[in-house]
Amino acid sequence: MRLLPHPNPEDIQLTEVLKALSDPVRLLIVGRLAAHGEMTCSTAGDDLGVHKSTASHHYRMLREAGVIMSKQEGRKKYISLRRDDLDARFPGLLDSVLTAAHEPV
Amino acid sequence: MRLLPHPNPEDIQLTEVLKALSDPVRLLIVGRLAAHGEMTCSTAGDDLGVHKSTASHHYRMLREAGVIMSKQEGRKKYISLRRDDLDARFPGLLDSVLTAAHEPV
DNA sequence: CGTATAGTTGGATGTATGTCAAACAGTTAG
DNA sequence: CTAACTGTTTGACATACATCCAACTATACG
Numbered sequence: 001m002r003l004l005p006h007p008n009p010e011d012i013q014l015t016e017v018l019k020a021l022s023d024p025v026r027l028l029i030v031g032r033l034a035a036h037g038e039m040t041c042s043t044a045g046d047d048l049g050v051h052k053s054t055a056s057h058h059y060r061m062l063r064e065a066g067v068i069m070s071k072q073e074g075r076k077k078y079i080s081l082r083r084d085d086l087d088a089r090f091p092g093l094l095d096s097v098l099t100a101a102h103e104p105v
Numbered sequence: 106m107r108l109l110p111h112p113n114p115e116d117i118q119l120t121e122v123l124k125a126l127s128d129p130v131r132l133l134i135v136g137r138l139a140a141h142g143e144m145t146c147s148t149a150g151d152d153l154g155v156h157k158s159t160a161s162h163h164y165r166m167l168r169e170a171g172v173i174m175s176k177q178e179g180r181k182k183y184i185s186l187r188r189d190d191l192d193a194r195f196p197g198l199l200d201s202v203l204t205a206a207h208e209p210v
Numbered sequence: 211c212g213t214a215t216a217g218t219t220g221g222a223t224g225t226a227t228g229t230c231a232a233a234c235a236g237t238t239a240g
Numbered sequence: 241c242t243a244a245c246t247g248t249t250t251g252a253c254a255t256a257c258a259t260c261c262a263a264c265t266a267t268a269c270g
Contacts, residue, residue: 014205015127022124023228041247051230056248058228075237075246089208092201100119100195128258146217156260161218163258180216180267212270219264227256234249240242 004063004070009085012066017090020065025050026058027101030067030081034098038080109168109175114190117171122195125170130155131163132206135172135186139203143185 007013021027029044045055059079062068067086070079086094112118126132134149150160164184167173172191175184191199 014202014208015129015132018123018127018202022120022127024120025228027120042245045247050228052247053231053249054229060248061227072236072247077247090201090205092197093205096195096197096201097119097123100198103119103194130258147215150217155258157217158219158261159259165218166257177217177266182217213268214270215266215268217265217267219262221260221262223259225257225259227254229253229255231252232250235247237245237247239244 006063006069007066009066009082009089012082012085012089014090016065017067017086017093020062020067021097023058023061025054026062027097029055029058029062031098031101033068033079033081034083034094038078040076040078042076044079111168111174112171114171114187114194117187117190117194119195121170122172122191122198125167125172126202128163128166130159131167132202134160134163134167136203136206138173138184138186139188139199143183145181145183147181149184 021030025048028048032044033039041055041059044059045052048055050058059068059070063070063079066082068079069082070077072078081094083094126135130153133153137149138144146160146164149164150157153160155163164173164175168175168184171187173184174187175182177183186199188199
């Protein structure tokens with residue numbers, strides 16, 4: 001069901017993941033996916049404060065870095081965190097980032 | 106002894122740290138600092154494969170993101186990881202990144 | 211004082227990125 | 241079929257970044 005190119009688990013690069021997570025909008029998206037699981041791009045991109053084309057750009061960044069998986073179903077596209085792949089490759093990384101992202105300012 | 110602007114611990118931003126760590130050269134520098142503790146810019150920048158001015162640029166990125174501390178002593182500048190500050194603000198983050206950076210390809 | 215050492219700064223360059231707007235494409239509903 | 245919905249693509253633009261080289265600053269050593 002992978003219509004778009006996703007990196008294989010062993011090809012996920014640390015620097016690419018860190019770069020993908022280093023944008024506030026993308027971090028927000030990832031936080032939502034972590035909290036609510038699989039969701040459509042519409043839902044994930046709701047109230048992000050950016051144009052839908054910008055959100056689409058961010059989904060591609062996250063996908064190409066290996067952070068999220070996307071699958072098309074009808075006219076909707078569902079995206080989800082690649083938790084297992086990330087945890088296996090970079091133990092503790094995603095959790096610490098998600099925890100840090102929730103911290104008060 | 107802080108001659109250059111370092112962000113206060115509470116002002117260190119997650120996205121800035123992640124961006125700082127998302128460059129291969131900087132990750133290498135951080136790995137060295139983690140392994141050997143405080144070192145001069147010369148030592149940290151040895152065999153990085155980049156020009157010394159490029160290395161200097163990376164030190165500034167790391168410093169401004171709050172990842173490293175630098176202090177001038179004579180004509181040498183010593184840089185070190187802000188481990189405690191980072192651990193306090195983003196528990197587990199630095200460790201997971203360092204662990205991941207050491208993983209085989 | 212003159213020279214070597216340690217780093218920074220400025221200029222130049224090519225590449226990447228974040229953003230929006232508008233147009234487009236595929237899917238579903240009436 | 242036509243219209244609405246979901247999301248991507250393209251173009252345009254401003255900004256940031258990684259890099260090198262050359263010049264500069266500041267300190268230390270003879």
